[in-house]
Amino acid sequence: MARNLRLYPWFKFAHSLLFWQAIWFLYFQQEVSPAAAIALYAIYDISVTVLEVPLGVLSDRMGRRRTLIAGALFGAMGAVCLALGDGFAVFVLGQTLIGAGTAFLSGTDSATLYETLAALGREDEVEAQETRALQFSLWGFAISAILGGAMALWSYPATFWAGGMAMGVAMLLAWRLTEPPTQQSVGPMIGQLPALREAFGQPVLRWIFVLAVVMYGFSHLPFVFGQPFIAASLAEVGLRDETPLVSGVVSAVMMLMSFAASLYALRLRRRLGLTGILLLAFGMQIGLIAVLTLTQSWIAIAVLFLRIVPDALSHPFKMGRIQPLLRDEVRATYVSMQNLAGKLAFAASLFLAAGAASDVTALPYGDIQQILGGYVAAGVLFLLGLAATARRAGVNPGRAADGS
Numbered sequence: 001m002a003r004n005l006r007l008y009p010w011f012k013f014a015h016s017l018l019f020w021q022a023i024w025f026l027y028f029q030q031e032v033s034p035a036a037a038i039a040l041y042a043i044y045d046i047s048v049t050v051l052e053v054p055l056g057v058l059s060d061r062m063g064r065r066r067t068l069i070a071g072a073l074f075g076a077m078g079a080v081c082l083a084l085g086d087g088f089a090v091f092v093l094g095q096t097l098i099g100a101g102t103a104f105l106s107g108t109d110s111a112t113l114y115e116t117l118a119a120l121g122r123e124d125e126v127e128a129q130e131t132r133a134l135q136f137s138l139w140g141f142a143i144s145a146i147l148g149g150a151m152a153l154w155s156y157p158a159t160f161w162a163g164g165m166a167m168g169v170a171m172l173l174a175w176r177l178t179e180p181p182t183q184q185s186v187g188p189m190i191g192q193l194p195a196l197r198e199a200f201g202q203p204v205l206r207w208i209f210v211l212a213v214v215m216y217g218f219s220h221l222p223f224v225f226g227q228p229f230i231a232a233s234l235a236e237v238g239l240r241d242e243t244p245l246v247s248g249v250v251s252a253v254m255m256l257m258s259f260a261a262s263l264y265a266l267r268l269r270r271r272l273g274l275t276g277i278l279l280l281a282f283g284m285q286i287g288l289i290a291v292l293t294l295t296q297s298w299i300a301i302a303v304l305f306l307r308i309v310p311d312a313l314s315h316p317f318k319m320g321r322i323q324p325l326l327r328d329e330v331r332a333t334y335v336s337m338q339n340l341a342g343k344l345a346f347a348a349s350l351f352l353a354a355g356a357a358s359d360v361t362a363l364p365y366g367d368i369q370q371i372l373g374g375y376v377a378a379g380v381l382f383l384l385g386l387a388a389t390a391r392r393a394g395v396n397p398g399r400a401a402d403g404s
Contacts, residue, residue: 004116004177009136011173016140017166019148019159022248027156032088040095045347047099049340055103056336060329064112065179071104072171079164083157107335114323115180130316135262142255149248195330207393208318209338214382216342218285222307250304258308265313275390281310286379293372
């Protein structure tokens with residue numbers, strides 16, 4: 001178990017080496033069209049949607065280690081398909097395989113960490129250990145973003161080859177993990193239903209469930225529209241050809257800023273309380289999208305640096321709050337259901353957004369502005385509703401669900 005704690009952050013690091021993150025939209029729209037590029041991201045989310053809960057159940061029943069190995073393997077195969085891709089159908093296959101890899105890991109990674117800590121009698125470290133793992137992930141994203149942006153000046157497919165090799169390293173690290181001991185049952189799957197009903201019967205888990213769903217979409221909006229936004233901004237000053245490198249630098253800086261935020265996250269959480277820091281993180285996401293909606297200037301590109309900061313201020317604390325409330329036999333299943341709902345809602349919204357996109361060679365800012373404006377309006381309504389119900393849900397530890 002002590003070795004698990006040493007290896008787990010490095011697994012997260014290797015799995016975060018997504019060298020294509022800064023250029024995937026540029027690559028897809030070059031090979032197909034902007035509308036197809038948006039649809040391809042939605043296809044990724046749909047593949048996760050189809051597999052998320054079944055693979056979460058598989059993790060709870062068959063073990064964490066094998067599930068993590070499979071996730072890295074499928075991610076590697078998907079990256080190779082995208083590197084070799086020539087046409088929409090091959091891109092669909094690659095996105096589907098990468099989605100499957102994500103579904104394998106969904107919930108299993110955090111469950112592995114928590115159950116390892118439980119075996120060591122160190123459950124109270126879950127927020128700190130989740131924060132440490134997040135920091136390793138952020139470093140992986142930052143390094144791969146800037147290197148991937150530089151690679152793309154030479155070859156877009158090279159970024160997917162590099163990402164596939166990184167997934168192979170993650171698979172080897174997962175192979176070296178030890179299965180943590182749990183109290184989960186391997187009986188009929190219907191036996192998990194009482195534990196799931198118990199989980200969804202807790203107001204705090206329902207509240208965090210809704211928050212996680214909407215925050216997933218707002219976290220990924222800049223990921224989907226950030227690259228065409230940067231391309232449109234650079235075109236204004238005659239630097240469109242430098243988009244891959246600039247996009248990579250922007251992604252790297254946003255990860256480093258999030259790493260810096262994570263260093264103060266525990267301190268800020270103690271000062272604001274759990275409800276305060278979670279609502280602050282969601283509010284930051286909405287504000288970022290609002291800026292992208294209002295201006296196409298370099299100021300907006302600078303605001304993109306803050307994209308992952310809300311995740312650094314929320315993810316470890318969401319996981320730290322829900323993990324002790326879940327039984328071992330549904331730990332990965334529940335988190336998978338939460339992630340599934342977020343991806344399903346976001347994929348549905350992206351298909352609507354794709355219908356509003358022009359059928360041109362590059363997504364224009366006018367289309368981006370129209371799409372993001374609708375997201376901002378919906379986000380404000382969700383923020384107000386969550387703020388109004390947080391106390392009754394008992395989000396802050398030690399506070400009763402009735403608000404007393």
